[in-house]
Amino acid sequence: MIIVMKAESTKEDVAHVLKEIEKTGLKGVLLQGTNRNVIAVIGDERILPQDFWDVLPGVEKSVPILAPYKLASREGKDFNTIxxxxxxxxxxxxxxxxxxxxxxxxxxxxxxxxxxxxxxxxxxxxxxxxxxxxxxxxxxxxxxxxxxxxxxxxxxxxxxxxxxxxxxxxxxxxxxxxxxxxxxxxxxxxxxxxxxxxxxxxxxxxxxxxxxxxxxxxxxxxxxxxxxxxxxxxxxxxxxxxxxxxxxxxxxxxxxxxxxxxxxxxxxxxxxxxxxxxxxxxxxxxxxxxxxxxxxxxxxxxxxxxxxxxxxxxxxxxxxxxxxxxxxxxxxxxxxxx
Amino acid sequence: MIIVMKAESTKEDVAHVLKEIEKTGLKGVLLQGTNRNVIAVIGDERILPQDFWDVLPGVEKSVPILAPYKLASREGKDFNTIxxxxxxxxxxxxxxxxxxxxxxxxxxxxxxxxxxxxxxxxxxxxxxxxxxxxxxxxxxxxxxxxxxxxxxxxxxxxxxxxxxxxxxxxxxxxxxxxxxxxxxxxxxxxxxxxxxxxxxxxxxxxxxxxxxxxxxxxxxxxxxxxxxxxxxxxxxxxxxxxxxxxxxxxxxxxxxxxxxxxxxxxxxxxxxxxxxxxxxxxxxxxxxxxxxxxxxxxxxxxxxxxxxxxxxxxxxxxxxxxxxxxxxxxxxxxxxxx
Amino acid sequence: MIIVMKAESTKEDVAHVLKEIEKTGLKGVLLQGTNRNVIAVIGDERILPQDFWDVLPGVEKSVPILAPYKLASREGKDFNTIxxxxxxxxxxxxxxxxxxxxxxxxxxxxxxxxxxxxxxxxxxxxxxxxxxxxxxxxxxxxxxxxxxxxxxxxxxxxxxxxxxxxxxxxxxxxxxxxxxxxxxxxxxxxxxxxxxxxxxxxxxxxxxxxxxxxxxxxxxxxxxxxxxxxxxxxxxxxxxxxxxxxxxxxxxxxxxxxxxxxxxxxxxxxxxxxxxxxxxxxxxxxxxxxxxxxxxxxxxxxxxxxxxxxxxxxxxxxxxxxxxxxxxxxxxxxxxxx
Amino acid sequence: MIIVMKAESTKEDVAHVLKEIEKTGLKGVLLQGTNRNVIAVIGDERILPQDFWDVLPGVEKSVPILAPYKLASREGKDFNTIxxxxxxxxxxxxxxxxxxxxxxxxxxxxxxxxxxxxxxxxxxxxxxxxxxxxxxxxxxxxxxxxxxxxxxxxxxxxxxxxxxxxxxxxxxxxxxxxxxxxxxxxxxxxxxxxxxxxxxxxxxxxxxxxxxxxxxxxxxxxxxxxxxxxxxxxxxxxxxxxxxxxxxxxxxxxxxxxxxxxxxxxxxxxxxxxxxxxxxxxxxxxxxxxxxxxxxxxxxxxxxxxxxxxxxxxxxxxxxxxxxxxxxxxxxxxxxxx
Known part of the structure; x- marks a missing residue:
């Protein structure tokens, strides 16, 4: 998952998001852009609802990387169900x-x-x-x-x-x-x-x-x-x-x-x-x-x-x-x- | 209800629709237009689903006149439900x-x-x-x-x-x-x-x-x-x-x-x-x-x-x-x- | 065209609509239903925009019968344009x-x-x-x-x-x-x-x-x-x-x-x-x-x-x-x- | 911008994307996730249409971070236009x-x-x-x-x-x-x-x-x-x-x-x-x-x-x-x- 911080978010906001990520056992990587900070979350993000991240202070939006349907997804499955x-x-x-x-x-x-x-x-x-x-x-x-x-x-x-x-x-x-x-x-x-x-x-x-x-x-x-x-x-x-x-x-x-x-x-x-x-x-x-x-x-x-x-x-x-x-x-x- | 007949509908189609209307106890009035025949149905059309009329041979479409929700409709009710x-x-x-x-x-x-x-x-x-x-x-x-x-x-x-x-x-x-x-x-x-x-x-x-x-x-x-x-x-x-x-x-x-x-x-x-x-x-x-x-x-x-x-x-x-x-x-x- | 009058429309409203139809050279036929009056318009309704009828007092809605596109319509044309x-x-x-x-x-x-x-x-x-x-x-x-x-x-x-x-x-x-x-x-x-x-x-x-x-x-x-x-x-x-x-x-x-x-x-x-x-x-x-x-x-x-x-x-x-x-x-x- | 690579993308695909980013004068940062590689682009991504990135081999999707409308955006402007x-x-x-x-x-x-x-x-x-x-x-x-x-x-x-x-x-x-x-x-x-x-x-x-x-x-x-x-x-x-x-x-x-x-x-x-x-x-x-x-x-x-x-x-x-x-x-x- 990618978490995009608001332009006006503070250092504290960023630290808080990183701490919340850590709590879940995932790993957060901070990327400081020219206009925005972005946090990449490494690991299987589907352990928490995406909503969770969107409400943290200073967060503009979160972008999921993995499809939320693990069983239905073709990913990792090279067959057609008959x-x-x-x-x-x-x-x-x-x-x-x-x-x-x-x-x-x-x-x-x-x-x-x-x-x-x-x-x-x-x-x-x-x-x-x-x-x-x-x-x-x-x-x-x-x-x-x-x-x-x-x-x-x-x-x-x-x-x-x-x-x-x-x-x-x-x-x-x-x-x-x-x-x-x-x-x-x-x-x-x-x-x-x-x-x-x-x-x-x-x-x-x-x-x-x-x-x-x-x-x-x-x-x-x-x-x-x-x-x-x-x-x-x-x-x-x-x-x-x-x-x-x-x-x-x-x-x-x-x-x-x-x-x-x-x-x-x-x-x-x-x-x-x-x-x-x-x-x-x-x-x-x-x-x-x-x-x-x-x-x-x-x-x-x-x-x-x-x-x-x-x-x-x-x-x-x-x-x-x-x-x-x-x-x-x-x-x-x-x-x-x- | 108004039943619009297709341009290519036959006399038999029209007669059939009129007969079906009669069977339901409603009254059908045939209007011969320049390009189309139209049948007006007099009475409470809601006794039959509208679908019923749409499938009769020669029918182009039927147009309901009365709202299909009798109890919810404001018609005939001069109060607000509290x-x-x-x-x-x-x-x-x-x-x-x-x-x-x-x-x-x-x-x-x-x-x-x-x-x-x-x-x-x-x-x-x-x-x-x-x-x-x-x-x-x-x-x-x-x-x-x-x-x-x-x-x-x-x-x-x-x-x-x-x-x-x-x-x-x-x-x-x-x-x-x-x-x-x-x-x-x-x-x-x-x-x-x-x-x-x-x-x-x-x-x-x-x-x-x-x-x-x-x-x-x-x-x-x-x-x-x-x-x-x-x-x-x-x-x-x-x-x-x-x-x-x-x-x-x-x-x-x-x-x-x-x-x-x-x-x-x-x-x-x-x-x-x-x-x-x-x-x-x-x-x-x-x-x-x-x-x-x-x-x-x-x-x-x-x-x-x-x-x-x-x-x-x-x-x-x-x-x-x-x-x-x-x-x-x-x-x-x-x-x-x- | 079919003009559906409102349940609460008056005799004067109906007479007014019929007069307006007459002015255009079309023919209006009044159908007195159980709950509503409906006026059928005989002739080529496309000489006036449909809007015209919708704003007359007492009119609930008008329903066109003929397609408004005469040249594009297949009606009356038994060929495909090549x-x-x-x-x-x-x-x-x-x-x-x-x-x-x-x-x-x-x-x-x-x-x-x-x-x-x-x-x-x-x-x-x-x-x-x-x-x-x-x-x-x-x-x-x-x-x-x-x-x-x-x-x-x-x-x-x-x-x-x-x-x-x-x-x-x-x-x-x-x-x-x-x-x-x-x-x-x-x-x-x-x-x-x-x-x-x-x-x-x-x-x-x-x-x-x-x-x-x-x-x-x-x-x-x-x-x-x-x-x-x-x-x-x-x-x-x-x-x-x-x-x-x-x-x-x-x-x-x-x-x-x-x-x-x-x-x-x-x-x-x-x-x-x-x-x-x-x-x-x-x-x-x-x-x-x-x-x-x-x-x-x-x-x-x-x-x-x-x-x-x-x-x-x-x-x-x-x-x-x-x-x-x-x-x-x-x-x-x-x-x-x- | 964030570029999400496909699960099946190759090392060459990733290298190619990074090279294309470099060519534009922006900076690319590779994040190796558990299931996917993700590349974060640092700098003003709006110098190229987003389409550009979506067609590179191995790319699943690109996610813009900055609004594509610089002048209309409220960002960095603390007034209302009168x-x-x-x-x-x-x-x-x-x-x-x-x-x-x-x-x-x-x-x-x-x-x-x-x-x-x-x-x-x-x-x-x-x-x-x-x-x-x-x-x-x-x-x-x-x-x-x-x-x-x-x-x-x-x-x-x-x-x-x-x-x-x-x-x-x-x-x-x-x-x-x-x-x-x-x-x-x-x-x-x-x-x-x-x-x-x-x-x-x-x-x-x-x-x-x-x-x-x-x-x-x-x-x-x-x-x-x-x-x-x-x-x-x-x-x-x-x-x-x-x-x-x-x-x-x-x-x-x-x-x-x-x-x-x-x-x-x-x-x-x-x-x-x-x-x-x-x-x-x-x-x-x-x-x-x-x-x-x-x-x-x-x-x-x-x-x-x-x-x-x-x-x-x-x-x-x-x-x-x-x-x-x-x-x-x-x-x-x-x-x-x-």
Whole structure:
């Protein structure tokens, strides 16, 4: 870490900072510049929160040198994490994983039909929401455990692993009973009690980026899960909030290669929530593969017009099958397969 | 609601939309424009999610006319909600409420000292965090129930009501036992299970704006609580995420008069989290009062340098007392008192 | 247009709005809703600025139905605009156009070497900046006319058309003398005098999206140029300003398919400025092609380390040639060639 | 400056960086950390663009220590700049300056009436736009020189100095002939040729913050003007672009105390453009004074409903006079007068 002193800081301020550094067992080196004094801290600065240094008298700012996420960081790790799923498939390897299904589970028949069709089209796993509390308190809130049972049935029929969102630590036991992968949604990316709970579950976790989370906050949230000895974290870009209003969110594909540089964890993309528009799912899926994503998560429904939730961003099953065909050459063009 | 049809939509599309409107019991009126057909929907459009209309074939977009938050909306309500606190004080009336205290409760002595000092300075209530899971998993996470007990003790000594943050539905019973006001943090503004739980508790709730929440989403989150027959919701602006990096967030004071136009609920401001900088707490508190806020929530600590959490944005107790003095003429200048 | 009246608006307010509509030659239809009155305006609402309606007494808001950009809009136009360049190449057709070159022209030798190399790699045109006033007044500001002369020489040698940025209406004559395509930069997207001047020049114009411009503002800026009877406008996404700081800007690839739906104009992408990082140019170029861009504009330099300007985002000539090879299968995968 | 080397950087990389530092005449000090090497640069790092260091092999990032704006920075300057206006009034001193007038000059009678009325209410100067090219090419574009002549007449009648916006370097001579203060608009904040031209004019300049400019970019733009030996720069916050859509922009009042910490230049606020809503002008003006602004710039018009431009954000002359009365106690509350 580098601590920059204010121009008007005193000798006493400097001495005090150096003493505080010493107390922590780190080593401080004073550099007297023309306009400013700067103190370099030698050693692993992550033993104390950075805040600590910023409030010492005479300090202008502190600049961290090491990434605050030790486990998620690629530094010192020369591998890519590969998540192994029940059906023998993987997320994070050469093969691109595609998770598909409806936003909300509506009935047993619905989820089984969808599971069969997306399996035929080449999907890796099925997704579906059982708990759907939404922004508007007056709308459909999900089938809850009944939905999970339907999903488990769809898995029995097709062999596809299940992905479902988890909303609160209390549900971890229940959802883990049925689901193969737990999903933490964008609104819960910094729900630290939930992160701890899914970490302790040991299940693979899809962690969706908070809609206004920086890459650092995203990786720190992953670190929360990893620090519970659960190495199976999949990062998912799902659109960030910007000033642009044509799309509901701005799908930030550039975070994919950024994350691939910074972490060994797999990175997938959700073009459905990330755009909020059905017509953009196809091109943005191709874009996601082209920039290096390890997978996609796509909302699909037999009849999006009749979908209970998120119809505008949902594609139908024929469009999904067509998309899977069109993704094959894109994957090959970047040295992957799907 | 207004439904705008695409330029290329067919007669059948129009007929289909009109039929769907009829099914809901609303009335559709077709307006044939020069370039577009537009359908006006007469009646309370909020019986169905807006999404529903956007996915019908031939529809370009639907434009809501009525605010989706019926209870929070000022429409049809010619009063301001006033929250009555245990010590006879109020939030939302003529008098400006000031809630002060440390980010995290560190010890009984600490919280009692702070409570006494902020009471002397004129504070309305004390705040303090007992559960502090933070972005970085390797840092201090709070005293939990022990912290609540210390806070209750500080209330016994000073008579000041207690505000504390609640993180998960499971904690509602425990925290309600000690705390007079429950606070829902920015990262939980759309944690709908938590909103429901604090709604059911009947306790007054400070709802902090999500750091990337629009005013509509903010009011819908309030609606969630109100719809559990809990009318005691206090809205709190605490800074939004923008491209500016000098302050940790951008405190958006303009949302205060915007909310006062749209809702009857009290609106307070958190200049500590909203700026992340100690030196900005004083001017932004004055600004908040000047634009019409009903109160402030301010982080204060006897020795911010030694504060476990959020030191950089915390002012010391002398600075708090000084601030309270300086706020008095500002409050009077806008016809309020403090 | 739809005019929504306030809940508390009077009969007189409604009558006044209807009279104002009548004055303009349009037709107003009053719809009396349960909670609100709404007035539908029949006819081409674009004859008056929308502001006009918003300030009438009793009006809550007005909602436009027609896009304010008539010429740029795809509505009523079933073609894609193709720009024809001097060397027989095109922008906007099946073939993807790649414009490459240094941020700033440094010398005749430099630009000729680059032009030869990028031509060999398959580039469509060369770019280079002659006027480089930058954020920091104490840094290199460009070779000015000398730079243009060097570029013209590079065109003579290679046959590649020239793209150069224009900063002020005064320069249009000078730059048009040398350059085949004029570029309007992100900081000038709403410099309306400049838009008019490049419109009058008749030269093809690359219009870069303002770093905080919505798609509507972007298309209105294009409309400014088109309305001077200059149909040769190329839209260029170059990154928007968001809260994310790892990349200098957030390259918003989703605007590419959005624009392709809304306008017949070609859309290209600048992954160099749009990310600010050399390592991201390759993956984001592939992503741009995959989402449907008609071209790319890429900063390349023989020795980025010695580049006067924007070194961190510039790739070297070998990396450019390699990128061109890698883009070929991506283009084929989406039915294009490069 | 601090240069952080990559974990995988070599001894040669470090030696190369040290050699490059030496070449510039600065001094490099190598600090060998546990995980990283860091090089501290002693001396005034601003002699080279920061980019220069970022592209050297093995460099992870460089961290500047000194603000890149030497003249605008408060460092080493213990005064506040006070701008002296023709009528003996000032901007930047104890007294708060209020600049008022219409968005666009519409006629001699209009501007004279407004000038008289705002003078009576206590305004410091009048503003009015003569050149009004707007986002939509099909709307009113301003009276041009005729408008300037009308403004000069209004000054003759009232003695109030004139503020008018300048759009392009070509206009500087013309506008300077009539106007006492030149205004650079938000869309031109990084129009460096214009900044240089207004700098050379020697006239006081109101520099509006770009709608997506950071505080650093804002101060660098001021530096451009100051570096032409024109010390008379007034900074103006006018709203930034964020995800919030209720107000046209988000007026960022927190930048006022931030700028007051960083620079000696006066800071004023434009609540009209900064909110886009008439009803917010009054509270946000009070907020601006309370947070420490040195002045306001307010759009006012005898009949906003009939205003050619920007009606929705314009207040009428009675509302302006009322506002001026209401601002007096707010100014007094923060130790200022108006």
């Amino acid at each position: 998540i192994h799923l029940p059906n023998g498939k993987t997320i994070g390897g050469e093969k691109i994983a595609v998770i598909a299904g409806p936003c909300a589970i509506e009935s047993k028949e619905q989820i089984v039909e969808i599971a069969k069709r997306v399996k035929d089209a080449g999907a890796t796993a099925i997704r579906g929401g059982a708990f759907k509390p939404r922004s508007n308190p007056y709308t459909f809130q999900g089938l809850m455990e009944e939905g999970l049972i339907h999903m488990a049935h769809a898995r029995d029929v097709t062999g596809l692993p299940i992905v479902t969102e988890i909303l609160t630590p209390e549900h971890v036991k229940l959802v883990s009973k049925y689901s193969d992968i737990l999903q933490v949604g964008t609104r819960n990316m910094q729900n630290f009690l939930l992160l701890r709970a899914v970490g302790e579950s040991g299940k693979p976790v899809i962690l969706k980026r908070g809609m206004s989370a920086t890459h650092d906050e995203f990786l720190l949230a992953a670190e929360y899960i990893l620090s519970q000895n659960n190495p199976n974290v999949i990062l998912c870009e799902r659109g960030i909030r910007t000033f642009e209003t044509f799309t509901r969110f701005t799908l930030s594909l550039s975070i994919v290669p950024v994350l691939k540089e910074m972490t060994h964890l797999p990175v997938i993309v959700d073009p459905s929530h990330g755009t909020g528009k059905r017509s953009l799912v196809n091109p943005m899926s191709k874009g996601a593969i082209a920039v290096g994503a390890d997978g996609l998560i796509i909302e699909t429904h037999p009849d999006p017009e009749k979908s209970f939730v998120d119809g505008p961003q949902t594609i139908d099953l024929d469009a999904f099958a067509q998309l899977m065909e069109e993704l094959k050459p894109v994957a090959r063009a970047v040295g992957r397969e799907i | 929250i009555h606190l245990p010590n006879g004080k109020t939030i939302g009336g003529e008098k400006i409420a000031v809630i002060a205290g440390p980010c995290a409760i560190e010890s009984k002595e600490q919280i009692v000292e702070i409570a006494k000092r902020v009471k002397d300075a004129g504070a309305t209530a004390i705040r303090g965090g007992a559960f502090k899971p933070r972005s970085n998993p390797y840092t201090f996470q709070g005293l939990m129930e022990e912290g609540l007990i210390h806070m209750a003790h500080a209330r016994d000594v000073t008579g000041l009501p207690i505000v504390t943050e609640i993180l998960t539905p499971e904690h509602v019973k425990l925290v309600s036992k000690y705390s007079d006001i429950l606070q829902v943090g920015t990262r939980n503004m759309q944690n709908f299970l938590l909103l429901r739980a604090v709604g059911e508790s009947g306790k007054p709730v400070i709802l902090k704006r999500g750091m990337s929440a629009t005013h509509d989403e903010f009011l819908l989150a309030a609606e969630y609580i109100l719809s559990q027959n809990n009318p005691n919701v206090i809205l709190c602006e605490r800074g939004i995420r923008t491209f500016e990096t000098f302050t940790r967030f951008t405190l958006s004071l303009s949302i205060v008069p915007v909310l006062k136009e749209m809702t009857h609920l009290p609106v307070i401001v958190d200049p500590s989290h909203g700026t992340g900088k100690r030196s900005l707490v004083n001017p932004m508190s004055k600004g908040a009062i000047a634009v019409g806020a009903d109160g402030l929530i301010i982080e204060t600590h006897p020795d911010p340098e030694k504060s476990f959490v959020d030191g950089p944005q915390t002012i010391d107790l002398d600075a708090f007392a000084q601030l309270m003095e300086e706020l008095k003429p500002v409050a009077r200048a806008v016809g309020r008192e403090i | 720009i024809h360049l001097p060397n027989g190449k095109t922008i906007g057709g099946e073939k993807i156009a790649v414009i490459a070159g240094p941020c700033a022209i440094e010398s005749k030798e430099q630009i000729v070497e680059i032009a030869k190399r990028v031509k060999d790699a398959g580039a469509t045109a060369i770019r280079g900046g002659a006027f480089k006033p930058r954020s920091n007044p104490y840094t290199f500001q460009g070779l000015m006319e000398e730079g243009l002369i060097h570029m013209a020489h590079a065109r003579d040698v290679t046959g590649l058309p020239i793209v150069t940025e224009i900063l002020t209406p005064e320069h249009v004559k000078l730059v048009s003398k040398y350059s085949d395509i004029l570029q309007v930069g992100t900081r000038n997207m709403q410099n309306f005098l400049l838009l008019r001047a490049v419109g009058e020049s008749g030269k093809p114009v690359i219009l870069k999206r303002g770093m905080s411009a919505t798609h509507d503002e972007f298309l209105l800026a294009a409309e400014y140029i088109l309305s001077q009877n200059n149909p040769n406008v190329i839209l260029c996404e170059r990154g928007i300003r968001t809260f994310e700081t790892f990349t200098r800007f957030t390259l918003s690839l989703s605007i590419v398919p959005v624009l392709k739906e809304m306008t017949h104009l070609p859309v290209i992408v600048d992954p160099s400025h749009g990310t600010g990082k050399r390592s991201l140019v390759n993956p984001m170029s592939k992503g741009a092609i995959a989402v449907g861009a008609d071209g790319l504009i890429i900063e390349t330099h023989p020795d980025p380390e010695k580049s006067f300007v924007d070194g961190p985002q510039t790739i070297d000539l070998d990396a450019f040639a390699q990128l061109m090879e890698e883009l070929k299968p991506v283009a084929r995968a989406v039915g294009r060639e490069i | 701008i002296h206006l023709p009528n003996g009034k000032t901007i930047g001193g104890e007294k708060i300056a209020v600049i008022a007038g219409p968005c666009a000059i519409e006629s001699k009678e209009q501007i004279v009436e407004i000038a008289k009325r705002v003078k009576d209410a206590g305004a410091t100067a009048i503003r009015g736009g003569a050149f009004k090219p707007r986002s939509n090419p099909y709307t009113f574009q301003g009276l041009m020189e005729e408008g300037l002549i009308h403004m000069a007449h209004a000054r003759d009648v009232t003695g109030l100095p004139i503020v008018t916006e300048i759009l392009t370097p070509e206009h500087v001579k013309l506008v300077s002939k009539y106007s006492d203060i030149l205004q650079v608009g938000t869309r031109n904040m990084q129009n460096f040729l214009l900044l240089r031209a207004v700098g050379e004019s020697g006239k006081p300049v109101i520099l509006k913050r770009g709608m997506s400019a950071t505080h650093d970019e804002f101060l660098l733009a001021a530096e451009y003007i100051l570096s032409q030996n024109n010390p008379n720069v007034i900074l103006c916050e006018r709203g930034i672009r964020t995800f919030e859509t209720f107000t046209r922009f988000t007026l960022s009042l927190s930048i006022v105390p931030v700028l007051k910490e960083m620079t000696h230049l006066p800071v004023i606020v434009d609540p009209s453009h900064g909110t886009g809503k008439r009803s917010l002008v009054n509270p946000m003006s009070k907020g601006a004074i309370a947070v420490g602004a040195d002045g306001l710039i307010i759009e006012t018009h005898p009949d906003p409903e009939k205003s050619f431009v920007d009606g929705p954000q314009t207040i009428d002359l009675d509302a302006f006079a009322q506002l001026m009365e209401e601002l007096k106690p707010v100014a007094r509350a923060v130790g200022r007068e108006i």
